[in-house]
Amino acid sequence: MTHNWAAVRDEATRYLQDLIRIDTTNPPGNETSAAEYLAAVLKREGIEPTILESAPGRGNLVARLKGDGRAAPLLLMVHIDVVPAEANAWTHPPFGGDIADGFLYGRGALDTKELAAMELMVLLMLKRTGKPLVRDIIFMANADEEAGGRMGAGWMVKEHADLIRAEYAINEGGGFALDILGQRFFTCQIAEKxxxxxxxxxxxxxxxxxxxxxxxxxxxxxxxxxxxxxxxFPHHASATVKLFLERVAAKLGKPHDKDLLALLDAKKYRAAVERLPLDEGLRSMFYAMLHNTVTPTMLNAxxxxxxxxxxxxxxxxxxxxxxxxxxxxxxxxxxxxxxxxxxxxxxDTPALESDYQTPLFDTIARVMARHEPTAPVLPYLVVGATDARHVRKLGTKVYGFSPMLAPTSELDRVHGHDERIAIDSLAFGTRVLHEVVREFCEGVDR
Ligand SMILES: [Zn+2]
The missing domain is CATH 3.30.70.360 (Alpha-Beta Plaits)
Structure with missing residues (x-):
């Protein structure tokens, strides 16, 4: 079945716009209002959702497309709370959902209502085509990620594990483009600190x-x-970062490959990082990927x-x-x-690191190679933390993959002013995610 991609783009844009207009600033959260919005859309299409509140107003939504059970479920997870916005510093109101110059503005446009809209759209598209699935697809839109997830994914794992148990999950944390020394890559998060x-x-x-x-x-x-x-602090090269830098070095070749590989060597790291013409953002990211970090943030005396x-x-x-x-x-x-x-x-929450030699990673890499043949997908370590740390307690392999075209500079708006997503990027992400989920869950023809 061929999809009308312009119509898909417009529909996903509408969902994102509506979600942004529902203020789920955490605290207090009020995620139930966004969960009810998603529930209404799902019900209209014949998908029966469940909303579970960890406390009044703190809604978590779960829905499931049934497969034939030949393979274990895939969880599409996303958080629907957002961080506060200083409205007077924005040029477009943070809960207005304005569209200007090809961008949709609003708190959550990149973190992570865009992924909520994309996952919702993918679920609807698969339901509409009605092709048999080899595995269940579970959709979880949860509360409270921005405050640690105790009322959201953490609570779901504790209280309703059976509703969300899956072999794999797709979450935020990766999927964006990363430009390193003139070469574009895409990230797929398999590890986080x-x-x-x-x-x-x-x-x-x-x-x-x-x-x-x-x-x-x-x-x-x-x-x-x-x-x-x-x-x-002392240097530690984890398996994921090794893989990451080896792939970057292999793709870039001379003259920087030697120095990129030297970043993995505790003794050579400092000299190599000085030699490489990296911008400030990459330099601090590489440091955080290879060291435990300590940041003083609060003082009291x-x-x-x-x-x-x-x-x-x-x-x-x-x-x-x-x-x-x-x-x-x-x-x-x-x-x-x-x-x-x-x-x-x-x-003391340990880091997590999943295997990347899996059919889901392969599917992601294959789909991305079709869309962006010159920009390889890198296994990626996120230096922050996401809800993955809760869900992995169920044995789920969680990959951060919210595909977007945005350059890294756009990501500075996450938690900042004038957070926005390019409509083209939302369309791209929806299309890529649809292909990934379809090929992974329908299991047949491409
Ligand atoms: Zn956030």
Whole structure:
């Protein structure tokens, strides 16, 4: 069956526009309103959805297209909450869904209501053609990703695992274009870093602000923070990043291939990264892909300007590479800041890394090769965190693949002002995702 792609584009655009106009800013979330919108669309087409609330207003939607069970289910997952927007800094209202110059504007246009619209559209297209499926396709639009997922994907995994159990899942986290030294690649996320957030505290002697002394908790904390800022933490090359850089090097060839491969070598990393003509964004991304990172984000000390406080505290956002734990990080931290500073971990969520030698990855690579033959798909490690960390507890292989044409610069708008998606990119993504899901789940003719 041939699809009318202009009509598909317009329909997906309408869904995205409608979803953006439903304010699901988290907190408080109110995702039920968006879930009800999706439910109404699905019902109209004969797909029976279920909405499950983790708390009043915190709706999670699940729907299923049945296959014949020859293969295990595929989960299309997406979060429908968004981060707050400072409306007065936007040129188009964040919940207006305006279209201007080929872009659709709004909070969630790239994170991740675009994927919600695409997955919805793909589900509807498969339902309409009605071809038999070899596996179930499950659609989950969940709450609360932006606040950690405890009321969303985390809750679904805990309370309703049977509704979403799948062999594979497609999620946010990859699918965008990545330009490296003049060559375009597309990403498919198979790994993401873990988190090990911690508080660090220094103690000293209280006293009067008029009589400075060196046993001042604030000065000690400042010194520790400065050391963290200046430190280069130990280098670790995970399997995914190895694969990623080997493929980039192979595609680029001379003169940069040697230096790209040298990034994988702890001893050669620093010199190689200096030699490569990388922009600031790539340089910091490569660093985060090859090191545990520690970012101080919150400070707390003192309650009166003329009193030297006996305790000062900083909170740090730390990210762990695959295979690393908070204990490993503690060792690395101690080497930088010494033993005097107290460190208390607030969480320890390990990184995740899935196999890429799978039929789903192959399908993604094959479909992308048809659409973008000069831009290979790279197995990719996301340095942030997504709902994948919840769903992988069910043994699901989660791939981040929300295909889009947007250059990386557009992604700076994620969580920023004037978030937007090119309508062409939404159309491209819908088409690619449809082909991936169709070929993976119908299992026959292309
Ligand atoms: Zn986000």
């Amino acid at each position: 873990g988190t090990a957030r911690f508080a660090m505290r220094t103690r000293g002697r209280a006293g009067h602000g008029s009589q400075p002394h060196c046993d001042n908790s604030v000065l000690k904390l400042a010194a520790a923070i400065q050391k963290i800022g200046a430190a280069e 003192g309650s009166k300007v003329n009193v030297i406080p006996s305790m000062a505290e900083a909170k740090c956002d730390a990210r762990l590479l695959p295979g690393q734990t908070s204990r490993d990080l503690l060792h690395e931290l101690r080497a930088v800041i010494g033993n005097e500073v107290e460190i208390e971990f607030m969480d």
